[in-house]
Amino acid sequence: MNPLISSVKTVFINTFKTEPLLIFSPGRINIIGEHTDYNDGFVFPAAINKGIVAAFKKSDSDKSTAHALNMDNSIEFSLENLKPSQQGNWENYVFGVIAEIQKSGKKIDNFNVVFKGDIPAGSGMSSSAALENSIVFGLNELFNLGLSKHEMIYMSQKAEHNFVGVKCGIMDQYASMFGIKNNALLLDCRTVESQPYEIDFKDHQLMLINTNVKHSLSDSAYNDRRFVCEHISKLLGIKALRDATESDLEKIKDEVTPENYQKALFVIQENDRTLKASKAIEDGDLVTLGNLIYGSHNGLQHQYKVSCDELDFLVDQAKLNNHVLGARMMGGGFGGCTINLVAKNALEDFSKSASKAYKDKFNKECSVYSVELSNGTHIIS
Ligand code: GLA
Numbered sequence: 001m002n003p004l005i006s007s008v009k010t011v012f013i014n015t016f017k018t019e020p021l022l023i024f025s026p027g028r029i030n031i032i033g034e035h036t037d038y039n040d041g042f043v044f045p046a047a048i049n050k051g052i053v054a055a056f057k058k059s060d061s062d063k064s065t066a067h068a069l070n071m072d073n074s075i076e077f078s079l080e081n082l083k084p085s086q087q088g089n090w091e092n093y094v095f096g097v098i099a100e101i102q103k104s105g106k107k108i109d110n111f112n113v114v115f116k117g118d119i120p121a122g123s124g125m126s127s128s129a130a131l132e133n134s135i136v137f138g139l140n141e142l143f144n145l146g147l148s149k150h151e152m153i154y155m156s157q158k159a160e161h162n163f164v165g166v167k168c169g170i171m172d173q174y175a176s177m178f179g180i181k182n183n184a185l186l187l188d189c190r191t192v193e194s195q196p197y198e199i200d201f202k203d204h205q206l207m208l209i210n211t212n213v214k215h216s217l218s219d220s221a222y223n224d225r226r227f228v229c230e231h232i233s234k235l236l237g238i239k240a241l242r243d244a245t246e247s248d249l250e251k252i253k254d255e256v257t258p259e260n261y262q263k264a265l266f267v268i269q270e271n272d273r274t275l276k277a278s279k280a281i282e283d284g285d286l287v288t289l290g291n292l293i294y295g296s297h298n299g300l301q302h303q304y305k306v307s308c309d310e311l312d313f314l315v316d317q318a319k320l321n322n323h324v325l326g327a328r329m330m331g332g333g334f335g336g337c338t339i340n341l342v343a344k345n346a347l348e349d350f351s352k353s354a355s356k357a358y359k360d361k362f363n364k365e366c367s368v369y370s371v372e373l374s375n376g377t378h379i380i381s
Contacts (some may be wrong), residue, residue, distance in 0.1 A: 002194020004053050004116060004117075005022065005024075005053050005119055005380060007069065007116060008022070008053045008055050008069065008114055008115060009022060009055060009117050011055075011067070011114050012055035012057070012112075012114045015067070015112075015114070016057060016112055018057055019057075020055035020056055020057045020114070021055070021056045021057065021138060021141060021142060021366070021379065022049055022053060022054070022055050022056075022236065022261045022379065022380040023053070023054045023055075023056070023133035023134050023137050023138045023141070023175055023379060023380065024052070024053055024134075024377070024378060024380050025051050025052050025054070025130045025131070025137060025376075025377040026047040026048055026049065026050065026051035026130055026176050026179055026260065026374050026375075026376065026377070027047070027048050027050050027051050027117075027119040027125035027126045027129070027130045027176065027178075028045045028046060028047050028048060028125060028126050028128055028129065028171075028172055028175035028176055028179070029045060029046055029048055029125065029206065029208065029330060029339060029371060029373075030043060030045040030046075030171065030175075030310075030330050030331065030339070031044040031045070031046070031184055031206070031277065031293070031339065032271060032273060032274050032277045032292060032293055032296050032328070032331070033045075033171075033203055033269075033271070033273075033274035033296075033334075034270060034296060034300055034304075034329075034331070034333075035225060035267060035270065035300075035304060035306070036169075036189070036242075036267060036270050036271050036274060037169025037170055037171040038168070038169035038188075038189075038226050038229065038238045039189075039233075039234045039241040039242050039267050040165070040189050040190040040239065040240035040241075040242040040243075040269065040272070041189055041241070041242040041270070041271040041274070042186060042187065042188055042189065042225075042239075042242075042274040042275055042278075043053050043169075043171045043186075043187050043189060043191075043274065043380055044184055044185070044186055044187070044197075044274055044277060044278065045171055045172070045174070045175035045184065045185060045187065046175060046179060046184040046185065046199065046373040046374075047175050047176055047178075047180075047181065047373065047374050047375065047376050048125065048127065048179075048262045048371040048372065048373060049187045049371060049372040049373075049374045050117075050118050050369075050371060051117060051118070051119060051127075051130045051134075051374075052091050052116070052117040052119070052127065052130040052131050052134045052175070053115060053117070053134075053380070054113055054114070054115035054116055054131075054134040054135065054138050055113065055114045055115070055240040055309075056111055056112070056113050056138040056139070056141075056142050057111065057112055057142075058109060058110070058111050058142060058143075059109075059110040059174050059253065060109050060110075060138040061110055062078070062110065062154065062286075063077065063078055063110060063370060064076070064077055064078070064079060064110045064111050064112065064113075064353075064363055065077075065112045065113070065115070065333060066091065066094050066112075066113050066114075066115075067112075067115070067338075068090050068115060068116075068234055069114060069116035069175040070116055070117060071090065071114065073089075074092070075082060075091055077088075077091075077095070078087070079098065079110065080113050080342060081101075081106065082098055082099045082102075083095075084096070084163045084164075084165075085204065088359060090131070092159075092163040093128055093131045093132050093135070093159060093160070093164065093291075094096060094113070094131070094161075095163055095297075096132070096133055096154060096159025096160065096162060096163025096164060097132050097136045097139070097156060098133040098135070098139070098161045099159070099162070099163065099306060100136075100155035100158045100159050100162070101136065101139060101145065101147075101155060101158075104151070106143075106145045106147070107143070108142075108143045108145070109143065111139070113135070113138065115131070115134060117130060117131070120210060120212075120367070121214075121293075122213075122214030122336060123207075123208075123210050123331075123336050123337050124329075124331025124332065124333075124335070124336025124337045125330075125331070125336075125337065126172040126175075126176065126329050126331065127162060127171045128164070128172070128173035129160075129163070129175075130176050132155075132156035132157075132159050132160065132171055132173065132175050133152065133153065133156050133173060133176045133376075133377045134377065135156075135219065135346060136152040136155050136156055137152060137177075137378075138378045140152060145254050149177050149178065149376075150192065152177060153170060153173035153174055153178075154170075154173075156173040156177075157169075157170055157173050164219075165219060165223075166219050166222055166223065167222070167223050168222070168224050168332075169189060170187075170189055171187065171189065174187055174192065174194070175187070175376075176376060176377060177222045177376045178194065178254050178376045179373070179374055179375055180373075180375060180376070181374055181378035182198055182199060182200070182373050183196040183198050183199060183373060183377050184196070184199060184281075184373065185197070186274075186278045188243045189239070189242075190242060191267060195278075197278065197281055197282070199281070201286060201341070201375055202284075203344050203345070204227070204286055204325065204340075204341055204342060204343050204344060205342060205344055205347070206264075206340065206342075206370070206371070207339075207340045207342050207347060207351070207368065207369070207370050208330070208336060208337040208338065208339055208340070208349075208350075208368070208369045208370070208371060209314050209335070209354060209358075209366050209367070209368050209369075210336065210367040210368075210369065211308075211310035211311055211314065211335055211338070211358075211366055212364060212365060212366055212367060213308070213310050213335040213337070213364070214334065214335035214336065215308055215334040215335050217334070218332060218333065218334035218335065221277075221306065221334065222306075222332050222333075223328045224381045225263065225306065227289040227305065228260050228263050228264070229241050229263070229264065229267060229303050231260070232249075232256060232260060232263075232353050234251075235252050235255055235256065236248055236249070236252060241264055241268060241271075242271060243289055244264070244268055245268065246265065246268055246269075249261065249265060249268060251265055253345070259305075262302075262303040262304075263303060263305075264303055265303060266288065266299040266300070266303035266304040267304075269295075269299060270296060270299060273295055273296055276288070276292055277289055277292045277293070280292065284326050286341065287325060289326060289341065290324075290325025290326030290341050291325075292321070292326070293325075293326030293327060293328050293339070293341060294326050294327065294328065296328045297311075297315050297327065297328030297329055297338075300329055300333060301329075304333075306329075306332065306333030306334060307333055307334075308333070308334050308335055309331050310335065310358075310362060310366075311329040311333070311335070311336075311338055313357075313358065313361055313362070313374050314327070314338045314354060314358065314366065315327045315328060315329070315338055317353070317354040317357050317358070318340050318350070318354070319355075320339070321346065321349075321350050321351060321353070323342060323343040323345075323346030323349070324340055324341065324342050324343075324346070324350055325341045325342070325343075326340070326341040327339070327340040327341070328372075337369075338376075347370070351368045354366070354368075355368065
């Protein structure tokens with residue numbers, strides 16, 4: 001049995017002397033389409049074979065418990081009047097989901113959950129969506145709530161808005177819930193429906209490099225960006241930036257700061273890149289795909305300003321290597337991973353040279369991962 005599953009199961013059985021319901025909920029990568037989701041735009045994520053395993057069982061006690069094995073931290077709580085905990089810890093993801101289920105009018109009783117993950121925190125692979133989805137999916141199953149997958153992901157997202165305080169879009173929760181093995185999902189964040197694309201880059205593959213840094217203030221910077229986008233949409237008289245063209249934006253240039261103009265321009269261009277990337281994948285045109293990925297980073301760095309020195313350095317390392325067709329920061333930004341499109345026969349070489357250069361520059365290790373594209377949140381049979 002997979003060691004993550006067996007460790008969660010063993011702790012659960014040792015503690016509660018009963019067989020649990022086991023759920024796996026994956027993290028995600030994103031090929032392209034960053035900060036477009038909360039603009040009703042397009043994104044191109046995939047669920048991965050890293051994630052969270054959660055074990056559940058109903059409890060007869062008048063309290064519930066949650067045990068985060070990674071943190072070796074266990075809490076007991078009452079289901080009534082759940083409030084965000086001040087420390088902003090992992091329990092807010094759990095409490096937030098429970099509160100959203102309750103808000104919807106569904107009723108749950110006390111339960112015990114033990115969970116553990118193998119997504120490095122702050123890596124931009126969305127351990128938070130994996131945790132939220134594991135909780136909502138597990139409770140839906142345990143208490144027969146009859147929630148659809150769409151209802152569940154909206155609850156996960158709202159948990160993050162209301163209990164964690166990040167006004168995230170829907171990409172992470174969607175990808176984690178709806179992932180399909182060996183596929184990436186071209187997701188329209190307005191209709192919240194996606195089209196699967198089988199990913200087989202033949203002699204190339206995707207590789208992640210984790211900067212192993214997460215700069216503080218990233219949550220407030222994220223919310224600021226979202227606010228700017230909504231403000232500009234209002235000025236343009238549209239629902240979201242997805243509905244704007246570059247020439248629409250040009251017309252209100254005098255009404256916004258140059259910085260905010262660039263941010264909105266980035267979103268419009270990134271949306272366009274994402275659609276072009278799906279076409280490039282259909283055509284098997286990896287050079288075009290790689291250039292779009294580099295273009296995405298350039299915009300995230302210079303226009304949207306959500307990158308950082310460590311991410312920029314790793315992307316520059318990729319550019320120095322002819323066997324890397326594209327590289328960019330992935331996720332919200334300010335740290336976490338780059339995603340790279342690399343020739344298979346150059347993986348080891350690139351991984352070694354980038355790691356050494358990174359160590360020399362920052363006196364810090366980066367981590368290299370290759371991931372498999374996997375199914376979304378499911379019961380482990
Ligand atoms: C975070 C958010 C997502 C998305 C990305 C940026 O991962 O949770 O909703 O906005 O940042 O693309």
